[in-house]
Amino acid sequence: MRLTVLGSGAACAGAGGNSSGYLVEDAGVRVLLDCGHGVASSFVATMAPDSIDHIFISHMHADHFIDLLPLRFAVTRDMNGLPEPRGCLHLPPEGKASLAQLLSAVCFPPDFFESVWHVREYEPGAQHDLATGLRVLVAGGVHYIPGWAIRLDGSSSLTYTGDTAPSEAVCDLARDSDLLLAEATLDEPEHGPVRGHLTATQAAELAAAANVRRLMLTHFWFDADREAVVAQAAERFPGDVLSANDGLVLDL
Numbered sequence: 001m002r003l004t005v006l007g008s009g010a011a012c013a014g015a016g017g018n019s020s021g022y023l024v025e026d027a028g029v030r031v032l033l034d035c036g037h038g039v040a041s042s043f044v045a046t047m048a049p050d051s052i053d054h055i056f057i058s059h060m061h062a063d064h065f066i067d068l069l070p071l072r073f074a075v076t077r078d079m080n081g082l083p084e085p086r087g088c089l090h091l092p093p094e095g096k097a098s099l100a101q102l103l104s105a106v107c108f109p110p111d112f113f114e115s116v117w118h119v120r121e122y123e124p125g126a127q128h129d130l131a132t133g134l135r136v137l138v139a140g141g142v143h144y145i146p147g148w149a150i151r152l153d154g155s156s157s158l159t160y161t162g163d164t165a166p167s168e169a170v171c172d173l174a175r176d177s178d179l180l181l182a183e184a185t186l187d188e189p190e191h192g193p194v195r196g197h198l199t200a201t202q203a204a205e206l207a208a209a210a211n212v213r214r215l216m217l218t219h220f221w222f223d224a225d226r227e228a229v230v231a232q233a234a235e236r237f238p239g240d241v242l243s244a245n246d247g248l249v250l251d252l
């Protein structure tokens with residue numbers, strides 16, 4: 001299983017950086033996890049745009065899906081789309097309605113995405129068999145809107161938190177993963193009833209509780225000190241702690 005970080009930024013990435021996007025390749029299948037700002041351009045710089053088999057969107061915040069627009073144009077500039085859709089776009093529940101609003105706002109036809117990809121909404125607790133030996137599981141996290149963590153089990157196992165506050169469901173999903181790709185957005189933990197993100201320390205505590213092998217921190221604001229964030233997490237997690245810098249390739 002190979003992970004390529006296409007974007008490791010939060011809602012405003014640093015100069016030259018992208019928002020959320022992670023390519024996972026395993027069992028001959030290419031899976032894109034999230035597609036935030038800048039991810040489409042980075043993807044087409046190295047790979048054929050129609051070579052994605054599956055796209056999973058963790059939640060419908062712009063920094064996780066807005067580059068579906070340019071990525072779709074990369075597949076074809078023809079507004080009529082492809083003769084047959086190729087690949088599958090997996091959206092969260094209610095994701096189709098969100099995309100319909102987006103397409104209306106930008107004056108694109110309602111079938112803009114369906115004309116190149118099969119578009120589906122995954123179900124809470126859903127399991128998807130993408131290929132022999134490659135399976136995807138989804139579990140709900142804690143965010144300001146419904147958000148989902150995504151686990152891939154193939155030749156290795158990887159769990160991506162999406163955007164989440166501390167969550168038992170995400171911890172259960174991540175159990176014994178080879179890699180936890182965890183957001184570490186906050187400098188200070190949130191208090192009060194409305195929570196949606198993790199600090200590096202909370203990400204490390206999640207990794208330790210889930211007994212994962214390695215931890216990769218991601219979803220950084222433009223001014224984050226990534227080395228300091230990794231050092232904070234390393235105080236609470238005994239395994240390797242990495243920073244998900246754009247362009248990083250990791251074989252699991």
Ligand SMILES: [Zn+2]
Nearest residue numbers: 010011063163
């Ligand atoms: Zn985000």
Ligand SMILES: [Zn+2]
Nearest residue numbers: 059061143163
């Ligand atoms: Zn979000």
